[in-house]
Amino acid sequence: MSAVTLSRPVWRRFEERFLARAAAWVRSGGHALVVRESGKLDMLLGVDERGRITEAALWSILALEQERRKKVKDGPAAGLVMARVDEHAESATLDWCERDSIHPRATRKLKFDCLECGACCHEANVILDESDLERFRRAGRPEMTTRSYIKRARDGKITLRFLKNHDGRCQNLGPDNKCFVYDCRPHNCRVFPVASEACLAARESTFGWRDGATD
Numbered sequence: 001m002s003a004v005t006l007s008r009p010v011w012r013r014f015e016e017r018f019l020a021r022a023a024a025w026v027r028s029g030g031h032a033l034v035v036r037e038s039g040k041l042d043m044l045l046g047v048d049e050r051g052r053i054t055e056a057a058l059w060s061i062l063a064l065e066q067e068r069r070k071k072v073k074d075g076p077a078a079g080l081v082m083a084r085v086d087e088h089a090e091s092a093t094l095d096w097c098e099r100d101s102i103h104p105r106a107t108r109k110l111k112f113d114c115l116e117c118g119a120c121c122h123e124a125n126v127i128l129d130e131s132d133l134e135r136f137r138r139a140g141r142p143e144m145t146t147r148s149y150i151k152r153a154r155d156g157k158i159t160l161r162f163l164k165n166h167d168g169r170c171q172n173l174g175p176d177n178k179c180f181v182y183d184c185r186p187h188n189c190r191v192f193p194v195a196s197e198a199c200l201a202a203r204e205s206t207f208g209w210r211d212g213a214t215d
Contacts, residue, residue: 003111003112003113003116004111004112004113004194005109005110005111005112006109006110006112006194006195007029007107007108007109007110007195008056008107008108008109008110008195008200009029009030009031009046009056009057009060009106009107010030010031010100010103010105010106010107010108011030011031011032011033011093011096011097011099011100012025012030012031012032012033012097012100012106013032013033013035013094013097014032014033014034014035015034015035016034016035016036016037019034019044019075019076019077020076020077022034022044022077023044023076023077023080025106026044026045026046026077026080026106027046027080028105028106028107029046029106029107030046030105030106030107031043031044031045031046031056031057031060031096032044032045033085033093033094033096033097034082040084040085041084041085041090041093041094042082042083042084042085043060043061043082043083043084043085043093044072044077044080044081044082045057045060045061045069045080045081045082045083046080046081047079047080047081051071051079053069053081055193055196056193056195056196057081059193059196059197059198060196060197061083062198063092063196063197063198063201064085064086064089064092064093065089066083066085066086066089068083068084069081069082069083070082070083096197098212098213099210099211099212099213100212100213101212101213102212102213103212108211110195110211112194112195112199114177114194115176115177115178116177117177117203117207118169118173118177119199119202119203119205119206119207119209120192120198120199120202121169121170121172121173121177121179122162122167122168122169122170122202122206123162123168123205123206124160124162124170124202125159126159126160126170126186126188126189127157127158127159127188128150128158128159128160128186128188129158129187131187132158132186132187133145133150133158135184135186136181136184138184139181139183139184141181141184144181147161148161149161149171160186167206168206172185
């Protein structure tokens with residue numbers, strides 16, 4: 001993908017008593033982290049014109065390795081989506097809010113150029129299924145179904161194997177950041193969304209590019 005400028009949601013932290021303000025922030029395009037009186041954290045996320053959770057919101061949940069969410073039925077946040085943050089992910093969501101604390105508006109425009117980056121192609125958890133393996137075979141790349149390219153866990157989970165001695169690069173990533181197997185790349189690579197929290201995390205962990213406040 002060539003360079004593109006995209007708008008991403010900005011995170012804000014709100015105490016529970018300011019839920020109405022949090023809802024207004026989300027309806028303006030941002031994401032909110034609601035701190036409950038109990039200390040638990042809830043993500044308050046937006047929906048599209050059809051009432052479905054937005055792609056950016058969904059991938060924020062998935063970035064935490066969570067899936068559970070619910071539609072708020074009443075109150076100031078009615079119609080929005082809420083997801084309880086699991087304990088293991090609390091520090092990540094608080095860090096998103098700290099990172100974005102310097103951005104004044106609910107959304108932020110940011111330029112992305114995949115060929116200048118390639119961060120998501122380093123040390124990623126790319127889960128494969130049998131349709132991916134069949135796609136490799138049909139494309140004339142049967143070697144990509146072998147242990148040199150994939151890992152099989154005891155529970156049956158299949159993931160792409162990355163190069164430990166080459167900064168964790170994907171074996172299919174060229175020196176120009178172009179994918180050698182772009183036409184038959186795995187499904188998860190095809191749907192990976194630019195400007196998502198997973199994308200921002202990859203940029204930060206791989207290159208130290210943090211779009212916001214630092215310690």
